[in-house]
Amino acid sequence: MAADLVRRQVVVIAATSTPAALAAKAATASIPIVFETGFDPIMLGLVSNLRRPGGNITGVTSQTGGDLTPKRLEVLHQLLPKARVMALLVNPSNPIIAETDTTKARSAASSFGIELHVLNASNEHEFDALFPRVIQLRAAGLVIGSDPLFTGRYEMLGALAAHHAVPAILGNRLFVAAGGLVGYGGGFDPYRLAGVYTGRILKGEKPGELPVQQGTRFELFLNLKAAKALGIEVPASLLARADEVME
Secondary structure (H helix, E strand, O other): OHHHHHHOOOOOEEEOOHHHHHHHHHHOOOOOEEEEEOOOHHHHOOOOOOOOOOOOEEEEEOOOOOOHHHHHHHHHHHHOOOOOEEEEEEOOOOHHHHHHHHHHHHHHHHHHOOEEEEEEOOOHHHHHHHHHHHHHOOOOOEEEOOOHHHHOOHHHHHHHHHHOOOOEEEOOHHHHHOOOOEEEEOOOHHHHHHHHHHHHHHOOOOHHHOOOEEOOOOEEEEEHHHHHHHOOOOOHHHHHHOOEEEO
């Protein structure tokens, strides 16, 4: 798809996921690229400097180094403070994201005294077997990683989590609205910022002179109906922090 955009000689490519950004960078060194990623763009090799990225690429990062996944584990731990076993879902087809999520989440789990089982899914057809596996492992909850495969299929994952009665956390409101227990992520602000940069480039600014922006606003969504069905009492501290509570 990235190669096709290059053949069409588009004016700018907005690549609003990590795999899309990496594909666009590999496809062209001349067409301006605006990326959005939840990871450290220097670690990913997208840019070498955040203040002056240089070349044909700039963009927005909502987190650096996969820190969002351990934060999701922390939120789930607050909801399930007695849990000693949790599961993490990653996509092995995107090894940079999967390995970073796993390393960071394992470190956080160790600090909480939690045993963490890492589960893999490379496509949506593997989702059905995933939740019974969580139950089989006696994991109290599931942290869904940062991969676009999962964030793009929030409705399916939310419905499966509700059907199998598995407390699960992903990154956005839509997952919670679909039946998931809790969502924690950067919301739509990073995408808005990427859109602003795309507009500025269309007006003539050079991407290499636009510093990489870092999203700083994170949103928490809670599904009280799901919590009640799961027998979970939501702490007052989380209710106070929540941007939206669905009843």
